[in-house]
Amino acid sequence: MIMLALLAGLLSGIIGAMGMGGGAVLIIYLTLFTKTEQITAQGINLLFFIPIGVTALIIYSKKKQIKWKTAIPIALGGLLGAVLGILLSSFLGSNIISKIFGGFLIVLGIIEIFKKNSNNS
Numbered sequence: 001m002i003m004l005a006l007l008a009g010l011l012s013g014i015i016g017a018m019g020m021g022g023g024a025v026l027i028i029y030l031t032l033f034t035k036t037e038q039i040t041a042q043g044i045n046l047l048f049f050i051p052i053g054v055t056a057l058i059i060y061s062k063k064k065q066i067k068w069k070t071a072i073p074i075a076l077g078g079l080l081g082a083v084l085g086i087l088l089s090s091f092l093g094s095n096i097i098s099k100i101f102g103g104f105l106i107v108l109g110i111i112e113i114f115k116k117n118s119n120n121s
Contacts, residue, residue, distance in 0.1 A: 004033060017056045038098040039089055
């Protein structure tokens, strides 16, 4: 089980550092393989994200790949969204949140399958 946990952490870190939502991998691992409640898994994911986010932020910033004038308003909106999300998830409960999360992953997967690639790389 330790190897599976390490693999889930590794994949989450790689995907998260690339800006593609590594938390989805971690939350799926926690809820399916360790039977962690959805809301608890989300909390663990947020704790996991802090060092990943800080590390990626430092590297992207040094490479001058962050448009601060664009990022700061988005980050402020994200902070407000986080507060509202916490309040909403507490109100809805773990069962409903799990279903919303699963539906969200399905919709994103369908969009990615049918999305036309605008880049040739």
